[in-house]
Amino acid sequence: RRVPFVRVLGREYPTDRMTNISPAIVGKLPLKLHSRPNHPLGVLRSFIESHFPSYSRIDCLDSLSPVVTPKQNFDLLSFPKDHPGRSLTDSYYINKELMLRTHTSAHEVDIFSCGETQWLLTADVYRRDEIDASHYPVFHQTEGARIVSADSHGMDQIRHDNAELEQHLRRSNIIIQDVPHLSATNPCQPHHDPEHTKLVAANLKLSLNSLILGLFGGRLNAGEPLRVRWIEATFPWTTPSFEVEVYFRGKWLEILGCGVIHQSTLDHSNVPNKLGWAFGLGLERIAMVLFSIPDIRLFWSMDPRFRSQFKQGEITTFKPYSKYPACFKDISFWLPGDTTLHDNDFCDLVRDVAGDIVENVKMTDTYTHPKTNRKSVCYRINYRSMDRSLSNDETNVLHAQVASRLRDEFGVEIR
Numbered sequence: 001r002r003v004p005f006v007r008v009l010g011r012e013y014p015t016d017r018m019t020n021i022s023p024a025i026v027g028k029l030p031l032k033l034h035s036r037p038n039h040p041l042g043v044l045r046s047f048i049e050s051h052f053p054s055y056s057r058i059d060c061l062d063s064l065s066p067v068v069t070p071k072q073n074f075d076l077l078s079f080p081k082d083h084p085g086r087s088l089t090d091s092y093y094i095n096k097e098l099m100l101r102t103h104t105s106a107h108e109v110d111i112f113s114c115g116e117t118q119w120l121l122t123a124d125v126y127r128r129d130e131i132d133a134s135h136y137p138v139f140h141q142t143e144g145a146r147i148v149s150a151d152s153h154g155m156d157q158i159r160h161d162n163a164e165l166e167q168h169l170r171r172s173n174i175i176i177q178d179v180p181h182l183s184a185t186n187p188c189q190p191h192h193d194p195e196h197t198k199l200v201a202a203n204l205k206l207s208l209n210s211l212i213l214g215l216f217g218g219r220l221n222a223g224e225p226l227r228v229r230w231i232e233a234t235f236p237w238t239t240p241s242f243e244v245e246v247y248f249r250g251k252w253l254e255i256l257g258c259g260v261i262h263q264s265t266l267d268h269s270n271v272p273n274k275l276g277w278a279f280g281l282g283l284e285r286i287a288m289v290l291f292s293i294p295d296i297r298l299f300w301s302m303d304p305r306f307r308s309q310f311k312q313g314e315i316t317t318f319k320p321y322s323k324y325p326a327c328f329k330d331i332s333f334w335l336p337g338d339t340t341l342h343d344n345d346f347c348d349l350v351r352d353v354a355g356d357i358v359e360n361v362k363m364t365d366t367y368t369h370p371k372t373n374r375k376s377v378c379y380r381i382n383y384r385s386m387d388r389s390l391s392n393d394e395t396n397v398l399h400a401q402v403a404s405r406l407r408d409e410f411g412v413e414i415r
């Protein structure tokens with residue numbers, strides 16, 4: 001039943017057993033929300049870029065395609081062969097040789113190889129996921145990195161910058177909950193000088209604390225300090241690694257991952273004598289709280305009531321317009337003998353049929369027949385348009401399409 005080719009961004013690619021990219025996803029690839037000046041993602045991107053004025057802006061429109069090899073996305077970054085991110089249930093594959101990048105880190109080696117030493121890249125990334133108000137299979141990240149020569153000259157540069165950043169932060173109303181730069185569980189790399197690594201980790205933390213202060217600091221109640229929490233983390237291509245959380249409007253919000261880049265990644269980039277850091281920050285998460293955007297689908301809305309609310313250079317509060325009524329529909333079915341249907345497979349199918357009219361999808365029940373051992377599942381789909389009122393008939397048509405495609409593509413028996 002497979003089509004022999006898929007057309008992605010104007011090019012045809014042969015399909016194979018790995019192909020799992022759906023037309024709904026292919027349609028998102030040209031949209032480039034982060035490059036629209038009056039879109040919240042474009043506004044946030046520009047804000048971050050203006051915070052790092054001396055960093056090169058890598059323009060992914062010209063050179064860096066979202067279609068990458070698993071080598072770029074995983075291998076060059078030392079992901080183990082059995083890492084779950086590689087699976088068909090988590091990532092979109094065009095075929096066994098090509099996939100959609102799951103993070104902007106997929107371009108680190110390309111960019112360092114071009115000789116860039118401090119840079120920012122904002123781009124769309126793709127991960128198979130469930131459907132709810134904060135998950136969408138396409139989202140946006142800003143990757144930032146800085147490398148300096150791994151010698152006394154590079155370290156002097158870092159020391160100098162650290163002193164300046166420390167002074168700036170000391171004068172600000174910010175409370176930072178830190179972790180040590182290095183620890184037994186977050187060690188220095190074998191070939192690195194621990195003193196150098198500590199300086200670089202300090203530069204990473206100071207640079208990001210200052211960005212976070214710029215983003216959130218001015219939006220708190222008068223006198224309220226900004227609270228930032230650093231946590232140890234692990235990423236296959238950085239050590240030590242960290243995650244950062246920010247306390248904003250009563251919640252801890254995880255906003256980025258970062259760390260000191262592995263020697264092997266720098267070796268792959270032909271810059272073996274450098275030392276430095278990288279971070280990757282999720283734009284939707286941050287934009288949703290900064291602009292008070294309640295549903296991640298809104299970023300994709302063409303409704304002028306959404307689009308007209310944002311302007312270049314301004315972080316403003318979104319004023320919600322009235323919601324149209326929701327319509328729940330359940331679907332229960334028997335899975336054929338040995339088949340499994342991953343939640344992400346079900347959600348991709350529903351998205352392909354109904355697009356952004358699906359607000360969320362929940363598995364509400366599973367049942368195994370005691371005699372036949374057959375498994376039955378029930379999902380509840382919540383249909384709601386953000387832009388108009390849906391008729392019950394229209395929703396029924398969509399729901400029937402979900403049922404018939406489930407039958408055709410997964411051989412299920414609708415109950």
Ligand code: PHE
Nearest residue numbers: 103105257258259278279280
């Ligand atoms: N790419 C990581 C993610 O998507 C974030 C990251 C970037 C971590 C750079 C370390 C260094 O979660």
